[in-house]
Amino acid sequence: MKAAPGAALTLFFALFFIVPQYAQENEAEKVQDSKAVYFYITGCTSCARAEKHLEILKNISIVRYNIIEEDSNNLFLSYCDYFRVPDNDRITPILFAGDRYFAGVEAIEKEFGVFAEAGPFETVILQAGEGLAARFGSFRLLGAFFTGFLNGINPCSLSILILLVTLLAARQFNLLKLGAVFCLGKALAYFAIGTVFYSVFSGMETESYRLAYRIAMTAICLFFILFNIRDFIAALKEDYGSIKLQLPKKLKGLNFSLVKKMAAVKSSSLLGAVCFACGVITSIGEFFCTGQIYIATILSMVHGKEGFQARALLFLGVYSIAFVLPFLTVTVILHKGAEAFDVSDFIRRRLPLIKGANALLFTAILLWVWLG
Numbered sequence: 001m002k003a004a005p006g007a008a009l010t011l012f013f014a015l016f017f018i019v020p021q022y023a024q025e026n027e028a029e030k031v032q033d034s035k036a037v038y039f040y041i042t043g044c045t046s047c048a049r050a051e052k053h054l055e056i057l058k059n060i061s062i063v064r065y066n067i068i069e070e071d072s073n074n075l076f077l078s079y080c081d082y083f084r085v086p087d088n089d090r091i092t093p094i095l096f097a098g099d100r101y102f103a104g105v106e107a108i109e110k111e112f113g114v115f116a117e118a119g120p121f122e123t124v125i126l127q128a129g130e131g132l133a134a135r136f137g138s139f140r141l142l143g144a145f146f147t148g149f150l151n152g153i154n155p156c157s158l159s160i161l162i163l164l165v166t167l168l169a170a171r172q173f174n175l176l177k178l179g180a181v182f183c184l185g186k187a188l189a190y191f192a193i194g195t196v197f198y199s200v201f202s203g204m205e206t207e208s209y210r211l212a213y214r215i216a217m218t219a220i221c222l223f224f225i226l227f228n229i230r231d232f233i234a235a236l237k238e239d240y241g242s243i244k245l246q247l248p249k250k251l252k253g254l255n256f257s258l259v260k261k262m263a264a265v266k267s268s269s270l271l272g273a274v275c276f277a278c279g280v281i282t283s284i285g286e287f288f289c290t291g292q293i294y295i296a297t298i299l300s301m302v303h304g305k306e307g308f309q310a311r312a313l314l315f316l317g318v319y320s321i322a323f324v325l326p327f328l329t330v331t332v333i334l335h336k337g338a339e340a341f342d343v344s345d346f347i348r349r350r351l352p353l354i355k356g357a358n359a360l361l362f363t364a365i366l367l368w369v370w371l372g
Contacts, residue, residue: 010095010096010159013329015138018255018289022153023142023372027162034060034063034097034116034120034121034122035060035061035063035122035123035125036060036061036062036063036095036096036097036112036123036127037062037063037065037095037096037097037123038054038062038063038064038065038093038094039064039066039067039072039079039092039093039094039095040064040066040067040092040093040098041066041067041068041092042066042068042079044092044093046091046092046093046104046105046190047093047102047105047151049105049109049350050054050093050095050108050230051093051110053105053109053113054095054108057113057116060116061160067364069093071312072119075126075127076094076125078126079096079101079126082124082126083096083099083100083101085101085103087144087207089101089103089104090103091103091104091272093105093108095107095108095112096123097112097115097121097123098115098121098122099125102113102115103140103283126179130228131152133328136215140260141315142319143320144315144318144322145299145318145320145321145322147293147297147319147361148318148319148320148322148323149323149325149326150320150354150357150358150361151293151319151324152291152322152323152324152325152326152327153326153354154290154291154354155347155348155349155351155354156246156247156252156286156289156290157186157282157289157290157327158326158327158330158347159344160255160256160259160282160286161179161261161327161330161331162181162330162334162340162343162344163256163259163340164182164262164263164275164278165178165179165330165331165334165335165340166255167259167260167263167264167336167371168263168271171263173268173329175270175334175335176331176332176335177272178271178272178275179327179331179334179335180277180328180330180331181272181275181276181279182276182279182327182331183279183324183327183328183331184229184276184279184324185275185276185277185278185279185280185283186279186280186282186283186323186327187279187281187320187321187322187323187324188280189280189283189284190283190294190319190320190323190324191316191317191320193283193284193287193291193294194298194316194319194320195312197294197295197298198301198312198316199300201298201299209224211253213299213369214369214370216367217296217299217365217366218275218354218370219370221296221362221363221365221366222366224245224292224296224359224360225361225362226360227244227245228245228299228355228356228357228358228359228362230244231243231244231245231351231355232352232355233358234274235351235352235355236322236352240348240351243355245292245355245358246289247286247289248287248288250257251285251286254285255282255285255286258281258285259278259282262274262275262277262278290323293358293361293362294319296362296365297319297365298316301315351357
């Protein structure tokens with residue numbers, strides 16, 4: 001009986017001191033198990049600001065990935081697919097925790113802390129490529145192809161090809177081969193130009209400048225919508241002299257002069273390299289005429305986070321290939337014996353359709369900027 005008070009005292013001590021202490025330590029272990037996945041990009045001021053906020057959080061393990069690295073970029077896309085992140089939220093910084101995501105520094109600072117305080121959470125750990133198929137299926141490759149193809153049906157550009165093929169035909173060269181080399185040079189030139197512009201635009205902090213970007217894109221799209229409609233009306237009236245969106249006369253004359261000089265090269269062994277160079281140089285010269293759609297397309301890519309690195313290159317590659325398909329088609333037609341005048345007249349008579357399609361395309365880009 002004398003041992004009873006001692007046993008009771010021991011039990012009391014255990015209940016009020018040892019068990020609560022054990023429970024507290026166990027709970028701490030559970031909270032410590034909470035893990036979040038964080039994606040950032042080097043040089044991003046918003047990412048640096050979010051990083052400072054994450055550093056003060058306790059009992060949460062943060063797994064960090066820099067999406068400049070290709071593997072991390074693929075993993076980023078996998079997480080976005082898995083969490084069903086809409087295109088306009090696929091930005092950096094972004095944090096995945098539990099069954100939620102927090103896109104942008106404001107969401108990380110204001111919402112994630114509250115979410116973490118609600119209790120421990122578990123975050124799925126993905127491997128690069130998981131969930132990527134769904135994203136790839138929704139990727140607008142078809143849109144890139146259509147936009148590039150439409151931009152390639154441009155009288156400014158096609159007239160240069162027709163002149164080159166006509167000059168080469170008079171010398172009885174292989175038009176199909178040389179025309180294909182010309183188109184290859186043009187495709188590679190557009191691909192290179194696209195990668196430069198994409199690198200510049202993707203370096204902009206789209207989250208901070210999103211409103212300014214949308215306003216600028218709205219102004220650009222409205223300008224080209226209105227002028228394409230104006231050119232559409234002029235083309236319907238066959239008033240081709242009133243068409244505004246075309247290569248300046250001096251630049252057009254310079255391109256034509258360049259083509260004539262290159263086509264006059266006497267060495268047949270050098271003619272392939274000359275045609276390739278002609279495709280590259282004339283592409284740069286005529287970018288004033290055809291670049292309007294390309295630039296708008298690249299800007300919409302950056303806005304929608306269509307792709308980082310490999311995915312962006314795929315997008316630009318598809319666009320560039322589609323862009324030269326009309327050139328290849330015209331080359332084949334001329335190679336089969338069609339008259340250059342007939343081909344030019346065929347394109348000119350469809351100018352209203354081309355201008356109308358361009359106006360619709362810029363309208364679609366404008367809608368994507370605000371709704372995409």
